[in-house]
């Protein structure tokens with residue numbers, strides 16, 4: 001190689017990528033099989049039929065030939081780990097055999113899109129029992145069922161409680177020859193995804209490690225590129241984000257889902273602004289979801305410390321209390337209470353915090369839920385099991401789960417405190433809550449925006465483990481922004 | 496601000512963003528109006544009715560609440576410049592008045608997604624005559640037509656000749672009260688998009704300037720992050736790419752549409768590899784589409800120079816010949832011929848180049864078309880006007896346009912030369928073409944991949960102007976990769 005160019009560059013991560021073992025997807029399938037077989041036995045149903053899923057298809061943008069970046073459908077990714085579009089997958093419930101169906105590619109694919117892989121390639125890559133073409137589905141599945149006239153397919157159909165959308169059951173030419181079951185699979189498979197295996201945890205940990213590092217780089221780099229908050233998206237590559245980055249500064253940080261088309265992360269940084277960066281990488285489908293808040297000029301003002309520490313105390317108290325059996329609604333209320341207490345101590349609120357809790361005043365400052373399951377989806381499914389009802393009260397109704405914690409769950413802890421006119425104005429006018437607000441202090445925080453601190457937390461047998469490792473204390477953030485290494489024991493790469 | 500951190504960082508661009516004048520979209524509407532009115536007059540039809548378009552909607556990923564990054568539909572962007580989802584737009588053909596219809600947002604949008612803008616905000620932002628809500632469309636359009644019972648809507652419906660998809664005509668509650676015309680608008684509006692105004696050219700030029708700079712940064716940076724070709728995607732941000740980056744090295748560079756899900760830019764760089772980077776930024780909808788090819792170690796071997804110069808000579812000859820009236824098919828053949836001549840001189844091919852042209856041997860090395868219109872879409876529409884037939888011959892059949900050049904067109908010039916087994920093996924077996932190949936030389940280039948050089952070119956009254964400004968000569972690339980400034984007269988920012 002020629003000698004390196006003299007130009008500076010961001011330092012490459014020294015993290016080593018964990019191997020992506022197909023074992024992970026094999027064990028996901030085994031987990032589903034045990035669970036499904038148990039369910040069928042309990043219902044005195046025969047252990048036969050196929051779990052049958054359709055993978056995602058590539059989409060073009062409107063009428064053009066612009067192909068959107070493909071991401072596999074999450075349930076399909078969970079069971080098969082397939083990265084290519086156009087696949088189907090089946091699992092024989094009796095034998096446990098797994099079958100993939102690959103699209104038959106036209107000959108000129110080899111010219112435009114690369115080598116056409118033989119079926120054996122996919123069998124080897126994805127460690128399944130058999131691979132056929134998608135135009136052979138009906139034939140293959142029927143051959144496996146010599147004994148019965150109509151084979152049974154368990155298709156995926158059910159509600160995503162975050163989007164209110166239903167998953168689309170598989171469709172293929174010849175499906176009318178099969179009996180189909182649309183109700184059994186979805187709740188069972190969703191429940192499998194709620195509890196993470198060690199193999200899954202390793203990937204979520206890695207996604208957290210890269211993302212934590214990228215957040216630290218942004219805190220260092222924010223000085224150097226003071227030309228718009230868009231620049232901080234830089235550490236996150238297109239292909240590897242688990243969701244659209246939220247990069248808000250100043251007043252924008254109180255827009256909870258900032259970063260969409262009408263608010264595209266384009267405000268210019270201003271001295272004195274707080275920044276709120278909500279960004280997470282994904283690795284082999286498994287994601288991270290991390291928020292850091294910090295002053296763009298590297299030094300907290302006392303007002304900024306007040307709000308920041310209110311949120312940090314809530315974040316830390318929740319993590320200290322988390323363990324199996326704890327109810328997530330109680331954790332949400334714990335966070336609210338700590339934030340309200342801090343605001344009262346800081347003179348922003350007045351009166352009795354228990355009274356504030358009764359009037360749901362916490363939801364004025366934190367209208368969103370405390371956190372959500374995290375996995376292959378940023379908002380991983382399963383937050384509401386069958387029969388669980390969504391609360392009606394402000395704040396609580398935004399919870400994406402109300403379940404008791406169980407060992408193996410991964411859930412985000414993301415308390416926040418925001419000054420949102422659309423909530424503050426009515427609350428200060430409402431006769432039940434008006435008395436709690438110190439108007440002068442509230443006026444001081446107009447345009448402040450908000451603070452959120454979000455970590456990804458794994459529930460263990462006896463407590464929990466925080467998978468995220470960003471600077472969190474005020475002094476830590478100020479030190480890192482002044483050039484100190486992170487983690488503190490790391491030798492600086494710049495010195 | 497606190498003092499800057501000592502860490503290095505990529506240098507920010509010194510390019511100044513051109514203002515994004517709504518004048519551009521106003522003049523796009525005026526152009527459409529003149530053209531449409533002329534057409535109606537010529538057909539002895541009354542000058543009444545509305546041009547009526549539906550903007551794009553946000554999409555979620557499968558059943559989840561993961562919202563895909565929104566990009567406005569291109570025809571709607573052309574006429575109205577609206578960045579937000581969920582809009583409709585109308586233009587009154589008689590008066591020229593323009594009307595936008597904005598979605599009525601729910602009150603809690605203010606909490607989650609930001610301030611709810613009043614209609615006057617959009618009227619001011621997009622410089623239209625009137626703005627209403629989308630639930631008022633039928634009422635508003637009927638009020639404008641007191642004189643007739645049924646008003647006429649010209650809807651967008653027509654074939655995209657690159658994707659073979661049809662654009663989706665607008666739909667709204669109450670459309671059944673209107674007469675609709677599905678055939679008039681599409682060809683006329685598409686033809687407007689083919690010829691670029693000076694305002695459009697300025698944006699395409701800016702997208703080219705940033706992209707050219709980013710390509711140069713990647714050529715410098717490729718030394719520093721030798722951990723996989725994915726890293727070179729870095730200079731291109733998620734939100735600002737006009738298409739999915741193709742970052743291929745080694746043999747992958749002969750995969751023409753490398754970079755998709757099954758080939759995700761993840762090969763590790765190897766000393767001796769050629770890199771082929773096809774990446775373009777977009778700015779206010781208008782894009783760029785640039786390809787650079789270079790050796791990852793910064794020094795061309797003689798084989799690499801041979802192929803690279805064959806392609807560069809074709810690229811330069813085409814640009815030298817381009818002017819209004821020239822047929823694009825002739826430019827394609829010119830590029831083919833120059834490449835074949837170079838390969839013959841380099842001993843890779845043997846025999847008479849005219850004979851090779853008759854046998855379409857050029858398409859073995861360059862199976863894709865020479866270039867395509869560029870604008871709001873990377874493959875901008877209008878390449879085949881009504882009645883034009885796609886050629887059937889190899890290579891020529893891949894042309895996205897076969898039109899004569901006209902002043903104001905922007906078209907990519909992107910000759911390439913690739914060693915693609917799927918084409919070479921049959922061509923060497925075919926009795927018509929076998930004699931042209933020096934098998935030993937071809938064997939030497941197995942796994943070489945390919946070279947493409949792509950510039951964006953504006954056809955002027957008397958010739959053309961290359962909007963792309965990347966190092967192109969072998970010596971220029973080697974110099975830049977060794978640390979020389981680019982453009983050569985620029986004072987190095989690193990010294």
Ligand SMILES: [Mn+2]
Nearest residue numbers: 289412414454
């Ligand atoms: Mn989150």
Ligand SMILES: [Mn+2]
Nearest residue numbers: 784907909949
């Ligand atoms: Mn192109």
